[in-house]
Amino acid sequence: MRHQKKKKILGRKKQPREMMLRNLASSVIMYEKVKTTKAKAKVVRSVVEKAITASKKGDLTARRKLLEILPQKMAVKKLMEVLGKRYKDKKGGYTRIIKIGHRQGDGAEMAQIELV
Template sequence: MITSFFEHEKIETTTMKAKELKPMIEKMITKARVKNINILRDLLKTIRDKDVAFHLLDEIAPRFSTRPGGYTRIVKTRRRIGDGAEMAILELVESGRSLSDKRKSELAAQKPKKKSSEETKSSDKEVAAKS
C-alpha cells in the first residue's frame, strides 16, 4: 500500500488502514528529505519499486523540505456497500503530478502523431497526381 500511495500520491482505503498507514508514510517522507544512498537503501526495504523510491526522493520530499510535518491528510468519504466499512482517502497535503501521470504523458509523447484531415487530403492528392 505504501508503494501505491507514493506512486499515485493518493489512495482510497478503510479509515483504520489509513490511520495505521499515515505515521509510516510521514516518517518515510521525513527521512527522504535528506537525500543520500543510505536513505535510498532504507526506503527500498519498504518500497519495492525503484521508480517509486526515486519519485519520493526527487519530487515528493523536496516539496515538503520547509514543512515541519503533517504531510498527509485523511478525508472520510463513504461507507463501503459490502460490509459497511468506513472508507477514507489518504492523500498528500500539497498534491502534484503523480508518477502514473508522468508515465502516461511520457507514453503519449512517444506515440506518433496522427495526421490531420487536411494532411491526409493533401497526401491523397499527391498520390493521385503521381499515378
C-alpha cells in the same frame, strides 16, 4: 489476551500485514491519493510520513533505507526526486485522511488518504 498491545493488526498475521502496508504506502506515494478503509489509512499514515521524512535528507543512506521499506523502486525514485524537495521546508503533516462514507458491500468505513 491482547491487553496493552498498541499495534493495529488489521485482521492479518505479521508478514501479510507488513507487506500490505508497504504496498499501500507505495501506492500513496505513486498516486498521491488512495481510497482504503479508515483503519488502514490511519496505520499507513505513519509509514508514509516516515518515508517522506527520510527522503528529505537526500543521501545514499536514506535511499537504501527507503528501498528496505518500499517494494517499488519507482516509489523510492519519486520520493527522492519529487516529494523530498516538495516537503523540504515542512516539518511534518504530509498526509491528510478524509472520510468518504461506508462501503456498500460490507459497510466498512472508507477514507481517502492523500498527500497535502
